[in-house]
Amino acid sequence: MPEYPDELIRDLLRDGLSSEELEGLQRQDKDEDRFEQVLRLEQERLEWPERILLCLQAHLYVVEKDDGSKVVRCDCGQEFGDYQRNWKESALVFERAGADADAIYRGPRVADPDWSILREFYCPGCATQLDVEVVPRGYPFIFNVELDLGAVELRRQ
Amino acid sequence: MMMSLKDRLLERDRRMAELGRYEEKLELKERDPIRFELLYSKMVESVTSAHEVARRVSASPMSRELGEIIFGLYTPEGDAVALSRGLLIHVKTMSRMIKWMIENGYEDDPGFAEGDHYFNNDPYIGGAHCPDQMIVTPIWWEGELVGWAGGLTHTPETGGSEPGGFIPFARSRFDEGLFLPCVKVAENDKIKRDLEVLVERGIRSPIYWLTDNRAKITGSQIIREDVKGLIGQFGVDYFAKACREYIEDTRLAAEQRIRKVLPPGTYREVSWRGSMMPGDETLLHGPVAMTVTREGRLNFDYEGMSPAGRHPFQGTLPTIEGLVMNVVIQNLFYDLKHNEGVLLNIGLNVPKGSAGNPSSIFYPTALWGITYGAGLASGQAISRAYYAKGYREEVHATSALSSAYTAGGLDQYGRPFGAHNFEFAAAGLFATAVMDGLDTAGVEFNPEGEMGDAEIWEQMLPPVYLSREIHVDGGGYGKYRGGNGVMSLYLVSGTKDIDIGAFGAAPIYSAPGLMGGYPAGALYMWVGSRTNMHRLIAEGRPIPSGEGEDPAHPDFVEMVEARWELIPGANRSAQPAREGDLFTAMTGDGGGFGDPIERDPELILRDLENQVTTHWTARHVYCVAIDPETMEVDVAATEQLRRKQREERRSVGMPAQQYKARERETILRGDLAKPTARMFHAVLGSSEAFRRAFLEFWGLPESWEMTDPDRDDEEVE
Structure with missing residues (x-):
């Protein structure tokens, strides 16, 4: 219980x-x-039967499929590939700077794009905003969570 | 023969390395847990009483009102056993000071006699920057040094090249003010007069420094005498072993906690600050990779942090250690005995030469920016791990990056003065996974910091408040929004000799959001000089009471004729001001959590009613249709707006691989702005691990090298 x-x-x-x-x-x-x-x-x-192994972040799960593969999946069903790879590599990306930044931050609250931009990641399935990175241009995607899933499962047994 | 402290310290390190424990067995705890806990509670009572009494001895509002003060009890080797509430990060930095004195032969010369009090504000020994000032005293019992008592305060003035202790453009340590590295300031509990003269003539407002010293010495004496009483009651052997067991007890509990609540894996975050030195504006990189091991250890790796340099936005190793202790206590070990034990399962890698571990004490640390950023990012990493384990009530976005103003000159009473306004301790808190961030709530470096009364600041500093308001829409947008900070508008008054400056950051987004939440906006400051304020007042016309609804056209700029200057990032060298001038200062705002278009319209209505958001934001960011007249939500129209927003995302969002191909070209062309390019060039040159990750991510060949963005400048004849 x-x-x-x-x-x-x-x-x-x-x-x-x-x-x-x-x-x-x-x-x-x-x-x-x-x-x-x-x-x-x-x-x-969730509306799909495959077993969730872990809740990765808001909307995203690590799921075990019938063929034994372990993938990241959005609650809408969209898949992002193997959990050991950064799910952002399979997302939609939008760089928010200039007029696009002015559309949501007003006046001096917009950062100077020479220093800092926003990189928004959307789910290609449901278009949920899954992450907003604060980075300079040219910065690699941040791989936020790299799990030792073996150890997590070990503890479950 | 009694072991020297140096040998005891070596023995402590050897024991830790060999056993992996601080004390082999918890015999006292097992034998009589009630007696064991009783002694600990007496220790906490003593450090708490030192804290409360000391606040009332000091004349500094930082110590009296704002909680920028802490006391601790330490083992002979300098490990924290028990601590008061307050400025948490400095428990560890005081520990570093004690260890430094032991390692540097202070036991023999100048010696640790009963009644000696040693002062330190050198951040390379312990502390974060010149204003962090600690005093420790040895505790003796029948010829044996049995521990240390110590206190720390944050003082508002240090005698630097600019007033107020935070020197926003310090080029070297020597701009920051008066450093007294491990100096004996009192003997036989009597403060040395010559050292007081040094402070009286060395800094602008000596009263704060001097009364803070009295406060710390008073507090330390309280702890020292209480400890002697406790030893009399419990016995010296019991006391010494119990101190070690308290630390081991915490270490064990911390190890179990890590295993229980954090899934093994590596969690990565990146924080940013910037050096604003004219002609050398450079973004600073503060990454952290937190690894939770299967055995219950936590390793924080700061590999890839920008190199140290001639700017004040870096910190020292004791600072980052203190920040990590602060972060793990607040996020993970809040209910354990707070002592050295929380750090004993934690590994730190802060590369030598980086902005978190400078290789030379020449480099200034006045604003310790990127170490603070990396410290906050470490808390964010813990949040991600909590989420994975299902403990969503502990998940939060990033805490604010705050700013404030500094001033110096002659005050309204005609006396020389220098200080900073510390209301910046009341920043907006982060959003969490389950609720909005609290407005004007605090900062992460001091969990109980507060803003202080406006009247006290007006007594301490000549500018008067025209307004002090919640920063409208300050917190990062999200399903749960970040907390809003404070925006204050000041009028220069009562003096003809005053410089006004500010410390903030680069014009970057200040506090990242989490899992789809937006960051808080950039910091900024407005300065209006040669205003018509006196005429407006004389004629009884309206004067501004804040920024208003639209930060692009603030009320004060609309209402007051002046030479208005906007300082993005709110970092400003102190410059002369005159009566009637206006300026603003803002504390930071917290990061948001989750996709903003998932925000409950009821929460937006509540924010509108409280005037902390605007109809503009409700519509443009949250995509909610609210009738401004009736204040009713149009559900169908809201659904329509949100659907449209998703369609918009599908249309502007680019598949990641396509985006990467485009950006790769940008990098190959060298088409990056200077602050960014300087950062990449410096980090790629100093961190092989970062260079490899960068090349791999962008698919660049091993031979690829980034061009020095300042190379062309050097070629000018």
Whole structure:
């Protein structure tokens, strides 16, 4: 039995926690079985049957397919390839600078593009904005999470 | 014969390396856990009481009001055992100071006698920059040194080439002010008069430095005398072993915590700052790769950090160590005993010669920018790991990069003065994965910093506040937005001799968002000189009360005739001002979390009602249709706007491989702006690992070399 009821963790995942419940979660010792519980609740919500191995970030999961391959997949179903490779390599990219930056940052709040631009990554499937990198032009994509999935699975057993 | 402290320190390091533990067995804890915890609680009580009393001894608002102060109790070898609340990063930097004195033979000369108090503000020994000033005193019991008590304050003035301690264009350490590296400032608990004269004549507003010294010495004496009382009660052997066990107890708990909450893997973030030195404007690179090992260790690798140079935006090794301690305590070990044990499962690689570990003490560290950035990025890496494990209540974007103004000259009472306004400790906090960032909440280097009363700042510094408001739309946009900082508008008043400067950053996005959230915007400062303010006031006409809704056309610029100057990045050398001049200062804002078009329209309505966002932002960024008259959300129109936004993304977004091919050409053409090109050139030349990763990512041949962006300049005859 998980330490917290499914309803509470479901609310955490789906933006329904009250601030009192949130504070309660933050103040308590971390629950040992959260990882499994979150995977189970996320699996329930998603419309595809393949097993989720890990929640990588907002909207993205590492999923095990029938052929045994482990890929990054968006909740819309769009795939981004092997989890050991940066998912950004399979995303849509938009460099936001100049007039495009003025469209959302006003006046002096726009950074000088000689120093800093925004690189937005969208899901090719659902066009969700998955990441916004703050980088100078010419900077390699940041590979944020490179998992030791073997070790994660080892701990699950 | 008693072991020297130097030998004890070596023995401590040997024991740690051999056992991988600070103390082999937790015998006292196991034998009687209540007694064990009782002594610890008495220690915490003592450092807390030192902190509270010291605040009331000092005349500096930094210490009194803002919480820029901390006290700690240390082992004889200089490892923290217990600490008060406050300026967390300096627990470790004080530890470095004690170790430095031991390693450098201070035990023999000048010696550690009862009642000696040693001062340090040299950041290459311990501390972050000249204003961080620590005083430690040895604790003796029957002829044996049994520990150290110490306190640190952040002082508002250091006697640098510009007023206020933060020197935004320092070219060397010698611009930053008066450094006293491990100097004995008191004997027999009596402050040395000659050293007070040195400070009285060496800096602009000596009262803060001098009363801070009294505060720290008072606090240290409280701890010292309490410890003697505790040793009398518990016995000296029990006390010494318990100190070691507290550290090992934390180390063990930290190891278990890492194994429990962070999945093994490598997590990478990158932070940026910039050196604004005229003619040599250079972006600074602050990457971090955090590896969680299967065994429960955390390694923070800063390989690829920009090299150190002649600018103040770098830090020292003690600074980055302190920042990491600060970050792991706040993010991971918040409920453990806060002491050296939190760092014992942590590995650090800060390359020698980098801006986080300069090879020469010649380089200034006044703004320690890129080390701070890299420290914050380390917290971000922890957030990503928390997310993967399902603990979303702990996930957050980046904390603010803040700025403030400095001033010096003659104050409203006709006295020489110099100081900085430290309301920048009330920046906007990061958004989290489950809620908006808190407005005007704090900064990461001091979890309990605050802004202070406007009246106190007006007493300390001649400019008066025309307004002090929440920075509208400051926090990074996102499903959950970053917290908004403070924007203040000041009027120069009451003095005919004043210089106004500011410390900030380069014109970069200041605090990155997370998982689709936007960063906070760039920092900036407005200065209006030769204004018509006196006439406006005399004629009873309206005067501005802030920036207003549109930062592109701020109210004060619209309402006041002046020579208006905008300083992107808010880094400004101190320059003369006159009565009636206006200027702004802003604390930073936090980064946002998640895709902004997923933001609940109800949250936007709430922000509109609180006047911390605008209808413009609601429509253009969040794609929400709200009727400004009725304040009702049009659900269908909102869905339509958001659908359109997704279509727009599909049309402007380029497949990554196509984007990479285009950008590769840009790099091959050398078509990069100078601040960026200088950064790449310096980092590619100093980090082989970064060079390899860069070549691989862009598919460039091994033989490829980047042209020196300043080469042409050198060829001018």
